[in-house]
Amino acid sequence: MGTHGEKRLADEMTLTGGRPLAGTINVQGAKNAALPVMAAAILLRGQSLRLECVPDLYDIQTMCRLLCHLGAEVEFENGCMTINVPDEIECETPVELVRKMRASSLVLGPLTARCGRAVMPLPGGCDLGSRPLDFHLKGLAKMGADIELKGGAVTATAGRLKGATITLDFPSVGATENLMMAASLAEGTTFIENAAKEPEISNLAEILRLMGVQIKGDGTEIIRITGMNELHSASGEIIPDRIEAATYLMAGVITKGCVTVRGIAPEFLESVLNKMEEAGADIDVFNGEITAKWKGPLQGVTVKTLPYPGFPTDTQPQMMALLTLANGNSVIHESVFDSRLLHIDEFRKMGAKIEVQDNVAIVTGVSKLTGAEVLSSNLRAGAALIMLGLAAEGKTTVRGLEHVWRGYEGLVEKFRSLGAEIEIAEPAVE
Numbered sequence: 245m246g247t248h249g250e251k252r253l254a255d256e257m258t259l260t261g262g263r264p265l266a267g268t269i270n271v272q273g274a275k276n277a278a279l280p281v282m283a284a285a286i287l288l289r290g291q292s293l294r295l296e297c298v299p300d301l302y303d304i305q306t307m308c309r310l311l312c313h314l315g316a317e318v319e320f321e322n323g324c325m326t327i328n329v330p331d332e333i334e335c336e337t338p339v340e341l342v343r344k345m346r347a348s349s350l351v352l353g354p355l356t357a358r359c360g361r362a363v364m365p366l367p368g369g370c371d372l373g374s375r376p377l378d379f380h381l382k383g384l385a386k387m388g389a390d391i392e393l394k395g396g397a398v399t400a401t402a403g404r405l406k407g408a409t410i411t412l413d414f415p416s417v418g419a420t421e422n423l424m425m426a427a428s429l430a431e432g433t434t435f436i437e438n439a440a441k442e443p444e445i446s447n448l449a450e451i452l453r454l455m456g457v458q459i460k461g462d463g464t465e466i467i468r469i470t471g472m473n474e475l476h477s478a479s480g481e482i483i484p485d486r487i488e489a490a491t492y493l494m495a496g497v498i499t500k501g502c503v504t505v506r507g508i509a510p511e512f513l514e515s516v517l518n519k520m521e522e523a524g525a526d527i528d529v530f531n532g533e534i535t536a537k538w539k540g541p542l543q544g545v546t547v548k549t550l551p552y553p554g555f556p557t558d559t560q561p562q563m564m565a566l567l568t569l570a571n572g573n574s575v576i577h578e579s580v581f582d583s584r585l586l587h588i589d590e591f592r593k594m595g596a597k598i599e600v601q602d603n604v605a606i607v608t609g610v611s612k613l614t615g616a617e618v619l620s621s622n623l624r625a626g627a628a629l630i631m632l633g634l635a636a637e638g639k640t641t642v643r644g645l646e647h648v649w650r651g652y653e654g655l656v657e658k659f660r661s662l663g664a665e666i667e668i669a670e671p672a673v674e
């Protein structure tokens with residue numbers, strides 16, 4: 245069985261703030277597209293899926309290990325991945341991998357559809373509040389699967405799944421992806437109503453079409469999937485990571501610099517770019533590049549996170565970081581997750597003024613932040629703390645970087661190429 249070696253990276257870094265960032269960044273492949281697309285390989289039987297522009301991240305390594313555990317062979321080098329899937333695969337997922345990454349739940353739909361049985365411990369992942377799987381399980385049940393929850397694991401069993409009309413209570417990204425993949429081998433046609441419309445959904449649909457699935461409506465709220473008996477080998481490409489791109493653009497502005505990201509369509513980031521402009525950043529889109537430039541003190545704004553194409557929850561901590569130094573107040577309403585404001589305590593250690601009521605943060609801009617020792621509790625909070633460390637006076641040490649390595653490829657090199665002063669401690673010896 246092929247495996248993907250695991251590189252361990254440092255767990256802490258020290259940043260020296262006060263230097264404006266300047267330069268151009270090539271955007272990585274989207275983590276949140278690559279993970280469901282890798283899971284879709286499970287739908288194949290004795291076939292291969294070849295992918296380009298796959299980012300090299302901890303979460304990708306975890307998904308590689310999960311696919312290998314199930315019996316697939318994975319080769320992954322320089323962004324190119326080949327997943328060879330044998331005729332027979334396992335249908336039980338290992339608890340240590342599922343607890344490590346919530347996106348492991350994306351194998352539930354494909355396994356149920358392809359093996360007629362899937363056993364999965366209830367997943368872990370970031371500390372973003374309770375992240376149930378009820379939409380996923382209700383949809384699979386609608387397609388004929390028998391769902392049993394016992395001992396902290398879920399078992400889905402089914403003969404051949406049957407197409408159904410499934411209406412999601414919320415446009416859940418993961419549920420839309422799991423049900424699209426399950427429907428790909430179901431008998432008949434499935435409609436997913438109130439589907440998520442993120443670009444990553446369309447990337448998955450594109451790869452499924454290349455594998456032989458008939459899918460229409462991805463990117464809208466109703467997706468129609470006509471199931472096939474067998475799917476075939478395919479080659480496809482992972483779209484650029486809009487969240488990574490937004491992070492570097494905001495880092496350019498918070499450090500009073502000018503950062504350009506290359507290789508990302510501006511429409512993937514429209515709500516973010518509009519909100520940055522409203523706050524007073526200079527945004528320029530030209531010739532396949534997006535540039536964000538500081539042109540004077542930012543003004544406070546109101547932000548509400550929403551499903552795509554609304555303001556992405558995955559850029560909420562980074563936007564909050566930007567607004568801690570704006571003139572006046574900002575109101576940030578996190579409406580997608582019930583607990584994605586835990587980074588505020590760490591921001592306060594650096595002098596940020598933020599009050600929280602329910603899922604709404606009121607940020608009062610301050611004239612400066614001061615370096616401190618802070619802890620990253622999840623992926624995007626970690627990126628936001630690094631942004632603050634680059635903008636604060638003095639030195640900031642950010643710990644808990646394993647969260648950051650889950651989603652940001654080459655982060656230290658990329659920030660250093662923009663002029664950031666970053667020291668990293670050697671990775672802890674395992």
Ligand code: EPZ
Nearest residue numbers: 276347374375376377378379380416417418558580581582
């Ligand atoms: C995906 O998570 C992303 N992860 C998240 O990115 C992203 O924040 C999220 O979508 C929203 O855009 C991947 O794609 C791997 P959801 P997912 O299902 O699918 C509730 C990052 O930083 N819900 O759209 O887990 C859920 O609790 C990560 O890259 C249910 O109640 O998100 C949440 O409040 C973090 N029942 C809301 O829906 C369910 O069955 C949205 O969750 C499923 C979800």
